[in-house]
Amino acid sequence: MTFNRRIVIGILVLVLVVGGAFLFEHVIKVQGSRKGILVPVVQNSKTIAYLDAGTIRQLGQQERELSQGQSNSNSNNEVSLSFVLGSAGIIDYQCIEVGGVGDSQDFKLSPQDIEVIALSSNSNSTFAMVNKAEGNRVMIKEVAKFNVAN
Template identity: 35%
Template sequence: MKKPSFAFRVAAGLMAIALIAGGSYLFEAKAKAQGSMTGQLVPVVQQDAIVAYVDSGAVGQLSEQEKAVKGEAAAERDDQAASLDFVLNSAGIAAYSRVEIGDIADPDSSLSLTRQEAAKVVLRPGTDGTVSLLDPEQGDKVLIKIVGKLYVAD
């Protein structure tokens, strides 16, 4: 039996790499779309481009980081909540004037907050992998049950 040529083996290897890369890209795109539709993956949009994605695990980790950075003021809050302003700063968005928060339950409605208001509200991860927006100054009043999108305006 004849052994395949070197050129054939290289071509087969390149074809396998292309199929794996293409499949990975399609899987990632489907996971992002499905996560965005269910509220388990929240896109952060600035200038009509997605600059980051936030999920409940990231909010939990940012909560711990915020406590380390801000100390006692952040430690008084719920152990998994992170301020919206801190989350946006962690996504690389430092300069903004307003942020609109979209609701999964009602895509046509949104809540618009100034930067000062965004520093007062918190994102809290839910047990189902979603993220909620709450106002701690009003006894953790739920402003948006399932956050669908964070749209940042300069």
């Protein structure tokens, strides 16, 4: 086999591997979004972050570490929605639209409403939205999307 032919075959293999990796990533994102495992945070029609149950647990731990001196009633697998939005760099918004998997009701939350909302990870790699002011009432059992409106 000539040297030029080896180079062409090597480049083709690299293109196929890189293309396959991008395709695999896209398929996983789409499947995760449909099942509520990978939740996109969309602002101005652009996805700015993805959340999953592991991220929610990690952010909850960070929030508890930051507020050790203050009274924080979040359990081990909860984090406040305001902390999650701040971690994603979202500070200026008019409302947040939160949707669930399947036939779940969508909620529009103002910045004042968000202060009493927490996200809690579930055992099936999804997370729920709960209202702390109403005694941890589950608003959405499996969150599927966040849409930020400016």
